[in-house]
Amino acid sequence: MIGSVNLLLLAAAVSAAVPSPAQMEGKTCTEFGCHADLQVKAVVHEPVARGMCQPCHAQAQENTHEFRLSFPKEALCQACHILTLKNHVHQPVQDGRCLDCHDPHQSEFHRLLRADPSKQLCLKCHAEDPFMKKKHLHGPVAMGACILCHDSHSSWKPKLLVAQGNDLCAVCHEDTMRRDQQARHLHPPVTGDCEQCHDPHSSDYPQQLREESRKLCVSCHEDVGQRIAASPIVHGAVTEKQQCQNCHAGHSSSLPTRRGTRVLDTCLGCHNEERPRPNGTRVANMAALLKENPNHHGPIRQADCSACHNPHASALPNLLTEAYPELFYAPFNADNYKLCFRCHRSDLVSAKDGQGVTEFRQGNLNLHYVHVSKPSKGRTCRACHAVHASKSPAHIAEVVPYGNWKYTIKFDATANGGTCAPACHAARTYDRTAAPPAAQPPAGAKPAQ
Ligand code: HEC
Ligand code: HEC
Ligand code: HEC
Ligand code: HEC
Ligand code: HEC
Ligand code: HEC
Numbered sequence: 001m002i003g004s005v006n007l008l009l010l011a012a013a014v015s016a017a018v019p020s021p022a023q024m025e026g027k028t029c030t031e032f033g034c035h036a037d038l039q040v041k042a043v044v045h046e047p048v049a050r051g052m053c054q055p056c057h058a059q060a061q062e063n064t065h066e067f068r069l070s071f072p073k074e075a076l077c078q079a080c081h082i083l084t085l086k087n088h089v090h091q092p093v094q095d096g097r098c099l100d101c102h103d104p105h106q107s108e109f110h111r112l113l114r115a116d117p118s119k120q121l122c123l124k125c126h127a128e129d130p131f132m133k134k135k136h137l138h139g140p141v142a143m144g145a146c147i148l149c150h151d152s153h154s155s156w157k158p159k160l161l162v163a164q165g166n167d168l169c170a171v172c173h174e175d176t177m178r179r180d181q182q183a184r185h186l187h188p189p190v191t192g193d194c195e196q197c198h199d200p201h202s203s204d205y206p207q208q209l210r211e212e213s214r215k216l217c218v219s220c221h222e223d224v225g226q227r228i229a230a231s232p233i234v235h236g237a238v239t240e241k242q243q244c245q246n247c248h249a250g251h252s253s254s255l256p257t258r259r260g261t262r263v264l265d266t267c268l269g270c271h272n273e274e275r276p277r278p279n280g281t282r283v284a285n286m287a288a289l290l291k292e293n294p295n296h297h298g299p300i301r302q303a304d305c306s307a308c309h310n311p312h313a314s315a316l317p318n319l320l321t322e323a324y325p326e327l328f329y330a331p332f333n334a335d336n337y338k339l340c341f342r343c344h345r346s347d348l349v350s351a352k353d354g355q356g357v358t359e360f361r362q363g364n365l366n367l368h369y370v371h372v373s374k375p376s377k378g379r380t381c382r383a384c385h386a387v388h389a390s391k392s393p394a395h396i397a398e399v400v401p402y403g404n405w406k407y408t409i410k411f412d413a414t415a416n417g418g419t420c421a422p423a424c425h426a427a428r429t430y431d432r433t434a435a436p437p438a439a440q441p442p443a444g445a446k447p448a449q
């Protein structure tokens with residue numbers, strides 16, 4: 001372990017006669033009682049333990065108690081210790097400044113170190129390094145246990161590292177790495193270099209991430225970054241708290257790099273209370289809404305909120321993925337309803353003959369067509385349907401917004417149709433088995449205020 005101690009020199013040094021006062025005859029400097037305190041600590045340097053001072057101290061003048069070092073400080077230790085150094089050498093070792101780290105006589109710490117190498121030793125010189133001043137210090141760095149990653153004398157690896165790349169991290173984070181390997185979905189860069197995302201020493205961001213989450217992630221996911229930068233509406237979830245990590249796991253997950261088990265749980269993690277929009281309006285408490293309205297829309301039953309919402313940013317109100325009219329009335333054009341028609345057939349509205357297309361019929365007359373398919377004031381789906389959940393069948397809304405007003409719709413399903421009691425118009429009933437309604441006026445006259 002100790003390397004090769006130059007025993008010849010040791011022997012020569014011991015035999016070199018040191019002139020001493022008569023009363024010192026036969027005694028070493030420690031036995032004489034003056035320097036016994038150099039042999040009391042837990043670790044005593046072998047020559048000192050043996051009372052051999054001469055190898056390092058030579059009397060400056062005969063019969064005086066003045067000593068000089070036998071060799072220049074920078075060469076003293078190498079007189080006995082031939083260190084086998086590797087190609088990358090630590091500067092103070094290169095400079096022969098052994099005494100900066102080692103006490104020549106004795107120490108409370110192993111290897112005669114001047115301080116605990118797993119706490120203070122390295123910080124004697126490195127405490128001022130810029131990385132020590134950041135907010136979040138990596139566990140071993142905070143302790144000062146630099147030697148867990150760095151060799152103190154020299155190394156075959158650059159930066160005096162004891163191991164390189166992810167092998168270094170694996171020494172302590174095998175559990176995390178094993179968890180990732182076993183996860184259903186692994187974020188591909190995690191199998192690459194850990195230092196792409198983490199600084200081994202410290203960072204101003206939690207988990208020693210190299211950057212604020214959002215910047216770190218979009219440094220690789222440029223498309224997401226561009227979308228966020230280009231969209232007038234950016235989801236608060238991307239900018240608040242842990243940013244991208246609010247919804248995504250950095251390493252692995254049971255879903256494609258996503259936190260939690262289902263998208264819905266991720267969303268309801270925040271939307272379990274009202275949230276203010278930047279413009280001052282408030283976003284509904286979706287968890288409560290879904291709880292109070294047991295009849296959930298298909299994609300919500302599949303826990304897929306991102307079927308309709310872009311979780312990051314959008315040019316459309318409410319972060320919608322596709323067009324959907326914002327107001328009570330809108331001219332009909334299938335393009336304005338792309339959101340619904342991604343999953344529902346558009347002839348649900350556009351076909352006048354509703355047979356085989358929709359259940360919302362008077363006889364064969366498609367009442368969706370009647371209400372919605374108008375060149376100017378077509379009623380939008382929200383005039384009748386709640387998009388997330390409702391208490392009624394067919395997601396008929398209880399309350400419908402009309403300008404600043406709210407209408408209550410009292411919908412009752414019947415065996416062959418349904419009844420819509422006074423709201424937009426006097427109570428009306430539709431019946432799919434009815435004769436063709438040639439003589440009937442179209443349903444849904446202008447709403448009574
Ligand atoms: C391996 C070399 C070495 C040996 C052996 C050694 N010394 Fe030293 N000693 C030093 C060095 C180097 C210094 C100077 C320390 C400094 O400058 O920081 C020193 C300094 C001293 C000092 C000055 C005060 C102090 O503690 O720093 C005394 C006294 C001393 N030694 C006594 C002894 C005695 C007595 C022995 C024998 C029992 C002894 N030394 C053995 C290397 C050694
Ligand atoms: C006169 C010869 C000699 C000189 C000079 C010398 N040493 Fe040593 N050193 C030894 C011997 C002998 C041992 C014990 C070797 C062993 O345990 O195998 C030793 C052991 C050590 C150890 C291991 C201590 C332990 O208990 O683990 C360290 C560290 C050390 N020396 C550092 C130094 C430093 C630093 C200097 C210069 C200030 C120095 N030595 C100078 C002879 C010397
Ligand atoms: C930056 C601090 C530092 C400097 C400078 C330094 N050492 Fe060390 N040295 C250590 C540490 C820390 C250990 C203990 C390593 C371990 O236990 O893994 C050590 C261990 C040793 C040992 C025990 C055997 C071994 O190689 O591990 C010897 C001998 C030794 N050093 C001699 C020297 C000599 C001679 C010099 C000057 C040329 C020197 N050291 C410079 C920190 C230093
Ligand atoms: C006596 C002062 C001193 C002590 C104590 C010291 N270092 Fe250094 N260290 C330096 C100097 C000087 C440099 C070279 C200049 C620099 O890079 O800052 C350096 C550089 C380094 C480097 C960079 C090497 C490279 O190739 O860039 C590492 C890593 C390092 N030290 C680790 C340690 C560790 C680990 C300890 C504790 C065992 C330690 N240092 C203790 C003075 C010291
Ligand atoms: C978890 C492992 C780990 C710990 C603990 C650690 N380092 Fe490092 N250190 C590294 C790695 C990895 C590098 C190489 C980084 C690089 O090249 O970007 C490095 C590089 C360095 C460098 C060279 C910096 C440069 O810019 O060239 C210095 C100096 C350094 N470390 C000092 C220390 C000191 C001092 C401590 C203790 C306070 C310490 N390290 C603790 C892993 C660690
Ligand atoms: C010598 C052991 C050791 C090594 C090697 C090591 N770490 Fe750590 N790491 C720790 C300890 C201890 C903690 C603190 C644990 C805690 O707080 O729960 C930690 C925590 C972390 C954390 C989480 C910090 C937080 O705030 O929760 C990250 C990220 C991390 N390490 C990354 C790395 C990377 C990347 C590497 C390889 C460059 C690495 N570690 C190498 C010991 C180590």
Ligand code: HEC
Nearest residue numbers: 166169173176177189190193194196197207245249250251
């Ligand atoms: C793509 C970026 C990225 C890469 C590459 C990466 N991490 Fe992480 N790591 C993160 C993020 C982000 C977190 C924060 C936890 C979260 O949000 O899931 C984290 C957290 C951690 C943690 C603490 C919490 C935990 O999950 O255990 C450790 C330890 C860790 N990383 C170690 C590593 C190691 C070791 C590697 C290399 C094998 C690595 N990381 C590679 C981004 C990354």
Ligand code: HEC
Nearest residue numbers: 187188189196197213216217220221244245248250256257
């Ligand atoms: C070093 C580059 C890098 C960084 C940094 C990075 N990623 Fe990735 N990420 C990738 C690569 C490569 C893939 C796999 C290819 C792809 O799907 O784009 C991926 C895949 C993903 C996926 C899955 C995409 C899918 O289609 O299933 C998500 C989600 C993701 N990353 C989120 C993040 C988040 C959040 C962060 C920040 C914590 C992040 N990434 C940081 C490189 C990176």
Ligand code: HEC
Nearest residue numbers: 214217218221224237238243244246247248263306311312
């Ligand atoms: C509110 C939760 C949430 C936040 C915050 C979030 N994501 Fe996502 N992200 C998702 C969901 C859900 C998906 C899956 C979308 C889908 O199924 O189409 C996704 C998909 C992705 C994908 C793969 C598909 C794509 O759109 O390219 C990447 C890459 C991604 N996110 C990166 C990021 C980055 C980078 C951030 C931070 C700037 C971020 N995410 C913030 C929830 C979120």
Ligand code: HEC
Nearest residue numbers: 264267271282283284286299300304305307308318324387
């Ligand atoms: C079928 C498409 C669709 C699905 C699936 C969907 N949404 Fe929506 N969401 C919308 C539409 C459309 C709006 C616009 C408001 C409206 O027209 O009633 C909206 C509005 C919102 C709003 C704003 C509410 C307000 O008060 O302004 C939130 C929050 C929201 N959705 C969250 C969710 C969550 C969480 C999920 C998953 C549980 C989800 N959405 C699933 C279509 C959908």
Ligand code: HEC
Nearest residue numbers: 234235236237246266267270275276277305309311318319
């Ligand atoms: C980390 C918390 C958080 C998570 C997780 C979260 N949101 Fe949000 N969401 C917000 C905040 C804050 C707002 C209000 C600020 C704003 O308008 O963006 C908001 C607003 C919204 C809006 C209205 C946007 C607008 O401006 O009209 C919709 C829709 C929405 N979220 C859907 C979702 C969906 C879908 C998910 C799951 C993929 C989700 N949210 C997950 C925090 C969150």
Ligand code: HEC
Nearest residue numbers: 297298299307308324339340342343381385387393394395
């Ligand atoms: C991602 C696909 C998807 C999108 C987008 C979508 N829906 Fe649906 N919708 C479904 C599924 C799946 C069902 C359930 C069908 C079933 O249960 O047979 C459903 C059911 C319905 C029902 C009730 C059917 C019933 O008989 O109970 C209505 C009403 C409805 N959707 C309206 C809309 C409206 C309005 C939009 C546009 C704002 C829309 N949907 C967008 C997938 C979607």
Ligand code: HEC
Nearest residue numbers: 340344349357358359360371379380381383384394417418
């Ligand atoms: C005037 C009220 C009203 C409007 C406006 C309306 N619906 Fe309906 N919708 C109904 C009623 C009532 C039913 C239930 C029919 C039944 O089962 O008796 C229904 C049923 C549905 C169904 C279930 C399948 C079917 O056709 O029977 C879907 C899907 C649907 N609507 C989608 C939409 C979409 C998409 C829009 C907007 C483009 C829309 N609705 C506009 C009243 C309306």
